[in-house]
Amino acid sequence: MDYMKIKIFKRIKLLFFLLIALALAIISSSFSTKKNLEKKCDLVTEKLTTISELATVKYNYSNVISIKDSLKYKDFVIPFTEKSFVVKYNGYITAGIDLSQAKTYIENNELSILLPSSKILNHTVSEDEIYVFDEKSSAFNKLHINDMLNEIVSEKSAMEDKLVKEGFLDKVNNDTIKFLQDFFKELDYDEIKITIDK
Structure with missing residues (x-):
């Protein structure tokens, strides 16, 4: 027992x-x-x-600005005060996603990445490629370099707004998602989900 x-x-x-x-x-x-x-x-x-720098998109463009201005008194144009200029310039806009703000999750060998939405990162006018044509100035209404620079700055903002309305940032989002999916495919995840936080 x-x-x-x-x-x-x-x-x-x-x-x-x-x-x-x-x-x-x-x-x-x-x-x-x-x-x-x-x-x-x-x-x-x-x-x-x-790869943060690789996931940007560059948009090159040329623009022409034509300005005519005269001094006015009420609605009356004062004679011999007209100034005008035509400026052609080249520039580029880079847009992308700040990948340092990405949030990553891995579960059951599935990779999920949450990205912030794309934004315009840089907008540059090439100083070497600014051409001034048909410059006219009067003794009473002088043409100043600031007149041209102010117009270029105004046009830069208008160009950015135009690109956003045309869906440029949506294209950047889609291109970035495709690029990242192709890039991470090599790491042998069963599934890769990439979404944009809007």
Whole structure:
């Protein structure tokens, strides 16, 4: 009888140690899985930061501004006060998504990336490519360089508004999503979901 109790006690003791070992294995496995997911998330974030400059779109353009102005008294144009100019210039607009603001999630080998919406990052007028034509000035209404610069600045803003209305930023969003999906396809995720936070 005592022999049976000892045998049962040994089996219970063995079973208890096996359960503890199994629990420890499961816990360490979950820590290891969690650590691997964190490493994968860090890798994705690092890659997003690295390719941030690649995920921009550049729009080149040329523009012509023609301005005529005269001094006026009420609605009457004062003679011999007309000034005018025609300016042609080239510029470019870069737009993109700030990939450092991306949020990444990995679950069941599925990568989810939430991106902020694209925005205009830079708008530059090439100073070397500003050409002034048909410049006229009067003694009473002088043409100043600031007149031209103010018109160019005004046109820059109008060009940005026009591009946004034409869907330029939507195209940048779509191009960035496609670029990132192709880029992360190489990391062997089962699924890659990229969405824009609008």
